[in-house]
Amino acid sequence: MRIAIVILPFLFVPLLAQDASAAMKYKRYPHCPEGPVTMVTCECHIGTTGRFHYCHAGHFCHSLDGSCRP
Secondary structure, three states: OHHHHHHHHHHHHHHHHHHHHHHHHOOOOOEOOOEEOOOOEEEEEOOOOOOEEEEEOOOEEEOOOOEEEO
């Protein structure tokens, strides 16, 4: 019985950590405004669709095609 009490936490802790790692892996950033980007990192979206490209400060976000160019 003691062995079961010791072993059970080691079996269930990885299952709990799996959800936390998924939240870190798929982090979302705020939407970029059309034009020059001043945020460190943001998402340049293609119109109103869910498709986007990551854009960084100093680049230019084009909402027609979702591209981010220097």
